[in-house]
Amino acid sequence: MKKIWFDITNTPHVHFQLALYRGLKQRKDAYTFEFTAREFSETTRLLKDHLGSSFKTVGGHHGKNYFGKISGLAMRTLAVYQQAPNFDVSISNGSESAIWTSWLKRECAIAFGDNDQARQWTYSRFVDFCFFPSAIDITILIKQGIKKRKATPVQRL
Numbered sequence: 001m002k003k004i005w006f007d008i009t010n011t012p013h014v015h016f017q018l019a020l021y022r023g024l025k026q027r028k029d030a031y032t033f034e035f036t037a038r039e040f041s042e043t044t045r046l047l048k049d050h051l052g053s054s055f056k057t058v059g060g061h062h063g064k065n066y067f068g069k070i071s072g073l074a075m076r077t078l079a080v081y082q083q084a085p086n087f088d089v090s091i092s093n094g095s096e097s098a099i100w101t102s103w104l105k106r107e108c109a110i111a112f113g114d115n116d117q118a119r120q121w122t123y124s125r126f127v128d129f130c131f132f133p134s135a136i137d138i139t140i141l142i143k144q145g146i147k148k149r150k151a152t153p154v155q156r157l
Contacts (some may be wrong), residue, residue: 003087004021007035008055009095013118035047116140
């Protein structure tokens, strides 16, 4: 039985990833699931409303300045690596911590993106599969370091 790990780092990702979870959960006994989340805005509160206490909070927001973001990312990545459950596949909306942890543990990482302004370059070399809206020109993603064979345009999710 495959174990899927969802790492949720931002409020808009909650409903998106829960929809994926519910779809996968309908496949009886095919998967088990684990969730981690970053304490930021309403992310953990929304998860608590939907999952109760069936997730682990790892890390938080470290401000808007460059140094805070870099140090926060480094601290969360270390914490996620240490606290991540055993898993076969990670699913995130571009969570560097989940993707880098998957790469270090030699497990599959799947990322979903929703815009061409995000920092795909920070994880592009380490992710196994990326899904983006077809409205985003694939050449932009390739310039950000995502290999064409890893990027999958999606018409509708």
